[in-house]
Amino acid sequence: MNLRDSPGEAAFRAQVRAWLADNLPAETGPEWSRKMFDAGFAGLTWPEEYGGRGAPYSHQAIALEEFASAGAPNHMNVIALGMAGPTIMAHGNEEQKQRYLSKMLSAEEIWCQGFSEPDAGSDLSAVRTRIEPRDDHFLVNGQKVWSSIAHHADFCILVGRSDPESQRHAGLTYVIVDMHAPGVEVSPLRQITGEAEFNEIFFTDVEVPRENLLGEIGGGWQVAMTTLLHERGTLGFALTGTLDAQVNKLIALTKERAADDPIIRDRVAQEWIELQALKLTNYRSLTTLIKTGIPGPEGSGSKLHWSEQNQRLTKLAMEILGGEDDGYWGYQQQRSRGNTIEAGTSEILRNIIAERVLGLPRSR
Ligand SMILES: Cc1cc2nc3c(=O)[nH]c(=O)nc-3n(C[C@H](O)[C@H](O)[C@H](O)COP(=O)(O)OP(=O)(O)OC[C@H]3O[C@@H](n4cnc5c(N)ncnc54)[C@H](O)[C@@H]3O)c2cc1C
Known part of the structure; x- marks a missing residue:
C-alpha cells in the first residue's frame, strides 16, 4: 500500500x-x-x-x-x-x-440538528416530538435538547413521531424545519467551559410545509441513520488533524516543563503512538469511502479512539502544568469532556463496533 x-x-x-x-x-x-x-x-x-x-x-x-x-x-x-x-x-x-x-x-444559511430529547439521547427511537401530517403541512409539537448552534440556525433537521401509536423505529418522520417559523423557540444551555454552544428548542404548533419532508412519512429512521453514519464517518479525518496538532502542542509543553521526567516522556510517547494508529485506521475508512461512497462503521472506532485520547492527553497536559491553567489546556480539558458524549457516547460506539465490525451478538 x-x-x-x-x-x-x-x-x-x-x-x-x-x-x-x-x-x-x-x-x-x-x-x-x-x-x-x-x-x-x-x-x-x-x-x-x-x-x-x-x-x-x-x-x-x-x-x-x-x-x-x-x-x-x-x-x-x-x-x-x-x-x-x-x-x-x-x-x-x-x-x-x-x-x-x-x-x-456559502454559509448563507446555517443548520442545526434536532435529534436528542430529554428522554431520548442514545436511544433515538424513543423520540416523542410529534410531527403530525395535516393536509398540506405537518404540525410539530415537542422539545429537543443539546442542539449545537441552534441559536444561529436558519434550518433544523428534525426527527419526530408521525404515528402516535407507533413504537420505536417505526412511525418516525424526518423533516426540515425553518427555525424562524412562528412557534420555534431557542433557549441556550451553558456548558462546563462557560460557553453556550448548544440549546433547547421548543416547538409549539409549528407548521412545516409538506415539501420539507425528507424520505417517506414513517420512514424517518432510515434517513436518520444516513445522518448518523456521516456524523461519525466524516468526522474521522477532521478530528485526527486536530489531534495531531494537540499532540505537537503536548510535546512542546513536555520539552518546556518536563523534559527530564521519564514517566511523562513515556506517556507522551504513548500518545504519539496512539495517534499514528488512528491515522492508519482513518486511511482504512477512507478506502471504504472511496470504494462505496458511504462511510463505514470504522468511523465509530475513530470517533471513540479520538475522543478518549483527547481527554487523556489534555489531562496529561494539566498534570504537566501542575494543575495551573495556562489559558489553553484548562479550556481544552473541559471541552474534551463532551467529546465522549456528542455524536454517540463511548458505550454506544463500543456496542456498534462489537455488533457491526466484530459481528458479536446484539447487546439487547
Ligand atoms: C457538546 C455536545 C453537542 C451535542 N450536539 C447535539 C446536536 O447538535 N443535536 C442533537 O440532537 N444532540 C446533540 N448532542 C446530544 C448527544 O447526541 C447526546 O447527549 C447523546 O446521544 C447521549 O444522550 P443522553 O445525553 O440523553 O444520554 P443517555 O442516552 O441518557 O445516556 C446516559 C448514559 O447511559 C449510557 N447508555 C445509554 N444507552 C446505553 C446502552 N444501550 N448500552 C450501554 N450504555 C448506554 C450512555 O453511554 C451514557 O453514559 C450533543 C451533546 C454534546 C455533549
Missing part, C-alpha cells in the same frame, strides 16, 4: 497550503466560511451543480489534514456540511437539493 500523495494530490496539497498561508484568520464565522467557499474548499466532494467541486475524497482528506495542521478554524456550518447536506443528497428530491445545498456551503 502506498500512502504517499500521487502527483495530483501533492499539487493539491501545495495549493491548500499556499492558500492557508495567505488567508488564515484567527476565528471561524460567516466571513471565513464564505472565503472557504469562494476558494472551493467547502464541499470539495459535493457535485458542482450544488456548489461543490466534484473532487475525490482524497482531496477532502488532504484539505482537512492541512487545515487542521495550520490551526485553521472550521467552516461554521459543521452540521450542514457533515450531516444535513449528505442526508439531503441521499434522500432529498432535486428541488430540495437545488434549494438548500449551495447555501450551506
